[in-house]
Amino acid sequence: MTKHIFITGGVVSSLGKGLTAASLGMLLEARGLAVRMQKLDPYLNIDPGTMSPYQHGEVYVLDDGSETDLDLGHYERFTKSPLSHNSSWTTGKIYLNVLRRERRGKYLGKTVQVIPHITNEIKRAIKSLRTQDADIIISEIGGTVGDIESLPFLESIRQFALDAGRENCLYLHLTLVPYLKASAELKTKPTQHSVGRLREIGIQPDILICRTEMPMSDAERSKIGLFCNLDVRNVIEEPDAEFSIYEVPITLHKQGLDQRVIDFFWNKTGGLPMQLIQPPDLTDWFGILDRLKNPKDTVKIAVVGKYAKHKDAYKSIYESLDHAGIKNSVKVKVTGIPSDELDLSKLDGIDGVLVPGGFGDRGIEGKIDAVRYVRENKIPFFGICLGMQCAVIEFARNVCGLSGAHSTEFDTSTAHPVITLMDEQRNVTDKGGTMRLGSQPAVLAADSRSAVCYGKLKIAERHRHRFEYNNAYREVLQKSGLLVAGTSPDGQLVEIVETAEHPWFVGVQFHPEFKSQPTNPHPLFDGFVAAAVRRKNQTTSP
Numbered sequence: 001m002t003k004h005i006f007i008t009g010g011v012v013s014s015l016g017k018g019l020t021a022a023s024l025g026m027l028l029e030a031r032g033l034a035v036r037m038q039k040l041d042p043y044l045n046i047d048p049g050t051m052s053p054y055q056h057g058e059v060y061v062l063d064d065g066s067e068t069d070l071d072l073g074h075y076e077r078f079t080k081s082p083l084s085h086n087s088s089w090t091t092g093k094i095y096l097n098v099l100r101r102e103r104r105g106k107y108l109g110k111t112v113q114v115i116p117h118i119t120n121e122i123k124r125a126i127k128s129l130r131t132q133d134a135d136i137i138i139s140e141i142g143g144t145v146g147d148i149e150s151l152p153f154l155e156s157i158r159q160f161a162l163d164a165g166r167e168n169c170l171y172l173h174l175t176l177v178p179y180l181k182a183s184a185e186l187k188t189k190p191t192q193h194s195v196g197r198l199r200e201i202g203i204q205p206d207i208l209i210c211r212t213e214m215p216m217s218d219a220e221r222s223k224i225g226l227f228c229n230l231d232v233r234n235v236i237e238e239p240d241a242e243f244s245i246y247e248v249p250i251t252l253h254k255q256g257l258d259q260r261v262i263d264f265f266w267n268k269t270g271g272l273p274m275q276l277i278q279p280p281d282l283t284d285w286f287g288i289l290d291r292l293k294n295p296k297d298t299v300k301i302a303v304v305g306k307y308a309k310h311k312d313a314y315k316s317i318y319e320s321l322d323h324a325g326i327k328n329s330v331k332v333k334v335t336g337i338p339s340d341e342l343d344l345s346k347l348d349g350i351d352g353v354l355v356p357g358g359f360g361d362r363g364i365e366g367k368i369d370a371v372r373y374v375r376e377n378k379i380p381f382f383g384i385c386l387g388m389q390c391a392v393i394e395f396a397r398n399v400c401g402l403s404g405a406h407s408t409e410f411d412t413s414t415a416h417p418v419i420t421l422m423d424e425q426r427n428v429t430d431k432g433g434t435m436r437l438g439s440q441p442a443v444l445a446a447d448s449r450s451a452v453c454y455g456k457l458k459i460a461e462r463h464r465h466r467f468e469y470n471n472a473y474r475e476v477l478q479k480s481g482l483l484v485a486g487t488s489p490d491g492q493l494v495e496i497v498e499t500a501e502h503p504w505f506v507g508v509q510f511h512p513e514f515k516s517q518p519t520n521p522h523p524l525f526d527g528f529v530a531a532a533v534r535r536k537n538q539t540t541s542p
């Protein structure tokens with residue numbers, strides 16, 4: 001029987017439910033269990049694809065092209081859980097399915113209502129992850145208990161235990177235990193209220209994870225256990241991570257979180273599977289933490305983008321840089337520079353520059369200026385999606401002399417449309433649904449820098465873009481030294497550009513940041529950070 005863990009949050013938002021869910025998934029996998037993960041978000045957008053990064057942080061893209069919440073990035077970085085469209089649900093997507101069914105007359109004349117029709121659809125979404133080989137499904141419910149819009153989700157997970165059996169459903173609630181400086185004490189009341197709200201709708205949490213700024217005393221833990229009706233061993237503390245988010249699983253493990261979950265499911269039903277008796281093997285994870293805490297050096301990387309000041313907008317990029325730092329035994333110090341206020345002197349002393357993806361023309365000239373600066377000054381450069389397009393534009397303008405070269409996204413009447421809509425290239429007139437999304441294969445040029453990094457010639461990477469390198473300019477750009485290092489298997493779509501006359505200048509049309517893990521850094525991020533280390537050693541050596 002598949003076991004279910006439901007993760008809810010209370011008191012305030014942004015407590016790090018996604019990180020906690022991912023950490024628990026990682027610990028359970030380390031115990032030998034097959035884990036599946038999903039996020040259920042109460043907002044009305046069908047998916048986060050249409051939301052500004054200011055609102056909700058980066059849009060995370062899956063292999064199957066689903067545009068999802070950034071928490072799914074944590075799931076993929078921490079676990080092996082295969083993710084798909086079934087891992088990402090919103091109120092909008094749930095209603096869309098119900099309303100489509102209603103229009104097709106599938107409800108046979110009945111009144112369509114939140115209970116049971118919406119709640120049934122939510123339960124179906126949860127069950128969609130059940131497969132023969134899945135031991136545990138972790139469903140994270142977005143939002144905060146007490147919000148009007150999360151009610152149908154909470155009602156559904158309450159009902160879920162009626163069908164699946166209470167012994168197969170574990171409710172984990174994450175709350176905040178604030179520290180009041182004036183009275184120098186931790187306050188447990190908000191947690192009590194939050195659990196009270198959950199119990200009003202019929203959910204008694206089994207495990208409580210308390211986000212704290214200060215260590216909790218045994219007395220405070222007992223008080224929470226008593227008032228919230230929980231075994232005190234199931235009151236777990238999650239302090240703010242000191243060095244890195246990758247400490248969170250270890251902190252939770254040390255307090256026995258994975259053991260408590262296993263005791264809940266298997267001691268109740270008996271028949272503890274053999275492998276669960278063993279403690280988890282966390283050697284790799286301890287290795288990562290060790291390298292993170294003892295870097296041999298520091299490199300400075302500038303991220304020049306539209307949302308550089310917004311910490312969640314390029315979440316996966318920052319994480320990928322950290323992963324490459326772990327691999328290279330260096331601390332990667334990232335400076336976010338908003339491209340619309342770029343002053344090139346800010347790039348002084350920088351060991352590498354990354355221009356990330358984006359939409360819209362704000363700050364575009366700043367990005368192009370940054371590319372020129374790093375190309376001319378031989379500073380390692382990594383352009384991702386729009387960043388790669390900026391590299392093509394810059395090269396066309398300043399090396400090939402194609403003055404005014406641009407992307408038709410920003411200048412429809414440019415004399416040199418070096419980046420154009422894909423469909424213009426393919427002579428398709430219908431512009432609907434033109435975004436190229438999800439994993440697509442590519443082949444690399446054997447002698448390219450990218451092929452050396454990957455160590456193979458066939459790759460698959462995730463995409464999210466509408467515009468493309470214009471093949472009409474391939475010859476002139478290549479002749480001047482902007483090499484095509486990777487294309488789609490039919491050779492039609494340019495995936496990677498590089499210049500040979502430079503220590504590390506790589507632009508990719510895809511998003512490598514969605515496929516990097518702390519235990520397995522992405523080869524291009526690895527190569528970029530290694531180049532930054534080389535640059536630093538050259539510039540600082542006497």
Ligand code: GLN
Binds near residue numbers: 386467
């Ligand atoms: N705006 C560009 C395009 O649509 C780049 C997209 C991106 O960077 N994700 O092609």
